[in-house]
């Protein structure tokens with residue numbers, strides 16, 4: 001009987017879709033990340049005006065993943081997507097040293113929103129296939145991730161183009177989602 005209840009419980013829970021927002025500066029690789037997760041391949045992208053949304057299933061957990069345009073003029077509109085968000089994914093171009101401080105400012109601005117209280121924060125240190133990129137540890141220091149006290153966070157090195165590291169990042173999200181289900 002316990003097994004039946006537990007099977008029903010897990011079936012019931014996998015039906016929930018967890019809302020994920022992909023944010024980050026323009027050219028970070030958000031759209032490439034979304035479609036690599038959704039289709040399993042890198043597509044040719046154009047700068048996003050507005051947003052794209054797709055469903056991603058990872059380890060039997062369904063995520064509704066929103067990819068938001070990252071140009072400076074579009075960032076103020078991110079706030080309109082915050083409600084009911086379970087996880088934020090900050091995609092970082094690991095070769096873009098010149099703008100790492102802007103990434104930090106955007107991340108810290110966003111996570112202070114009341115609508116994102118309790119949201120998990122995953123940072124993708126993207127474009128690791130390119131030479132001379134910053135490591136995940138470099139980016140973690142630049143973004144002051146260790147100073148984040150009111151969100152559960154994780155950083156993952158990846159290449160959205162090659163499709164490496166993304167699954168590992170979502171493994172972490174699934175782990176967190178399952179922990180929150182058991183609370």
Ligand SMILES: Nc1nc2c(ncn2[C@@H]2O[C@H](COP(=O)(O)OP(=O)(O)OP(=O)(O)O)[C@@H](O)[C@H]2O)c(=O)[nH]1
Nearest residue numbers: 026027028029030031032045048070127159160161
């Ligand atoms: N080498 C390499 N290039 C990547 C990677 N991810 C994305 N790119 C390239 O970076 C460029 C920008 O990628 P997008 O996915 O469009 O970036 P975005 O963050 O969606 O940009 P906006 O829509 O303007 O906010 C494209 O030329 C991608 O092919 C990666 O992991 N490695």
Ligand SMILES: [Mg+2]
Nearest residue numbers: 030031047048
């Ligand atoms: Mg885009």
